Amino acid sequence: MVTMRPTRAPALGDQLAAVLRDQIVRRHLQPGTHLVEDSLAAEYDVSRGPVRDALRQLESQGLVESRRRGFFVVGLSQEDINDLYELRESIELVAVTRAIGRVSDDQLRIGREIVQEMIACADRAAAADFADADMRFHALLYRIGGNSRLIDVWEAYEPVFASLMQLTVEEDVDLHPSAHDHGRLLDLLEEGDADEIRAELREHLDGARSRMAHAVQALIEGAGEERAS
Structure with a gap:
């Protein structure tokens, strides 16, 4: 008998990162776009914590960069x-x-x-x-x-x-x-x-x-x- 293990749903930050990553790769979010934490939290109905997690993930992958006024889209050349x-x-x-x-x-x-x-x-x-x-x-x-x-x-x-x-x-x-x-x-x-x-x-x-x-x-x-x- 095979015991089925429950699978854990992706964390909200991971889910949001996936959505934003796809938009960046497809250029729905253009290079230079300012990603405002409060606006993203309101748009996707999440707290600012998952938004920060998502933006840090995207920064580690080179898709966004952190500047003095927040995060901005870098995109892919x-x-x-x-x-x-x-x-x-x-x-x-x-x-x-x-x-x-x-x-x-x-x-x-x-x-x-x-x-x-x-x-x-x-x-x-x-x-x-x-x-x-x-x-x-x-x-x-x-x-x-x-x-x-x-x-x-x-x-x-x-x-x-x-x-x-x-x-x-x-x-x-x-x-x-x-x-x-x-x-x-x-x-x-x-x-x-x-x-x-x-x-x-x-x-x-x-x-x-x-x-x-x-x-x-x-x-x-x-x-x-x-x-x-």
């Missing part, structure tokens, strides 16, 4: 996208290299279940669900690698990548190639070929970086046209 993916490639290459020889049958099974979930999402063009499964797949790679410091770095930036991921999968006409790419990574992990899996991961992340840059550029140009009109 193309240089930021490159920096984020340079960081991700560096740590994820280490994670998958460590994962070789460490992966268990149960972990492979979980990975294949996630890939099948991604294929099912692609079948019904469920972009948001696909993005969620994609992030869980990569989180699994870090857990298999077993380096707690790498996991800490990944978890610190995972929310930003999750928001960005939503943008790119929404642009993809067909999500099946991406799903199969993840299956290929899992096959290489099982085969234990370090050079092959590092090459495959680099190509995978380069493609993601390119699509991300295109999506962000479209948002920047769209925001510029909206201001000009």
Whole structure:
């Protein structure tokens, strides 16, 4: 008999950070926007404590900055996208290299279940669900690698990548190639070929970086046209 454990709902600060993060990434909140604690608390019907927690999270992720008059939106530039993916490639290459020889049958099974979930999402063009499964797949790679410091770095930036991921999968006409790419990574992990899996991961992340840059550029140009009109 399996005992089900109750899951804890995300803290209000985490929930608000997720909402604001998505608005910042999508440029609904433009760079330079002053985020006033009292106004946010009233808008989202929360106390100032969760608002402060959310703003501190976003500051640690480089999306807002604290000035003398409060917090202001920084947003994401193309240089930021490159920096984020340079960081991700560096740590994820280490994670998958460590994962070789460490992966268990149960972990492979979980990975294949996630890939099948991604294929099912692609079948019904469920972009948001696909993005969620994609992030869980990569989180699994870090857990298999077993380096707690790498996991800490990944978890610190995972929310930003999750928001960005939503943008790119929404642009993809067909999500099946991406799903199969993840299956290929899992096959290489099982085969234990370090050079092959590092090459495959680099190509995978380069493609993601390119699509991300295109999506962000479209948002920047769209925001510029909206201001000009």
